[in-house]
Amino acid sequence: MKYMVLIAGAEDDDYARDDDARAKAYERILAWWEENSKTGKILEGHELQPSETATTVRRDGAGNVTVTDGPFMEAKEVVGGYAIIDVADLDEAIKLVSGWPSRSTLEIRPLVSSD
Numbered sequence: 001m002k003y004m005v006l007i008a009g010a011e012d013d014d015y016a017r018d019d020d021a022r023a024k025a026y027e028r029i030l031a032w033w034e035e036n037s038k039t040g041k042i043l044e045g046h047e048l049q050p051s052e053t054a055t056t057v058r059r060d061g062a063g064n065v066t067v068t069d070g071p072f073m074e075a076k077e078v079v080g081g082y083a084i085i086d087v088a089d090l091d092e093a094i095k096l097v098s099g100w101p102s103r104s105t106l107e108i109r110p111l112v113s114s115d
Contacts, residue, residue: 002043002111003093007081009104011050028101036085041096045083077105084111 036042051070058066087093090108097106 001089001093002084002086002113003090003108004111005045005083005085005093005097006079006107006109007083007100007104008077008079008107009102010076011078011080025102032099032101033083036096036099041085041087043084043086045081047081048079051078080104 033042033045054070056068056070058068060066085093085096087096090110093108097108100106
């Protein structure tokens with residue numbers, strides 16, 4: 001079964017670290033990513049640019065479109081990346097995601113099957 005894992009956290013936690021601490025955190029994340037990619041559990045994923053680079057597009061009931069700079073809403077935690085995983089079931093997804101080597105909130109959501 002395929003799931004999307006949304007990886008969220010406080011941006012200031014990542015960017016406030018000194019260079020050495022940030023490099024060590026990324027090293028642990030890359031090792032976890034590579035290990036699970038080799039087993040075929042991670043199909044794809046990407047880190048996102050900081051939320052300040054976001055653009056939000058809203059469409060109201062009348063069809064009017066509003067485009068604004070920044071994320072959808074102000075929040076301490078923002079989505080910083082995602083992974084598409086392929087595992088047997090939710091229990092396996094939880095086990096996989098529980099090994100994430102960084103302080104983050106990870107949301108697991110099943111993909112809608114096109115079959």
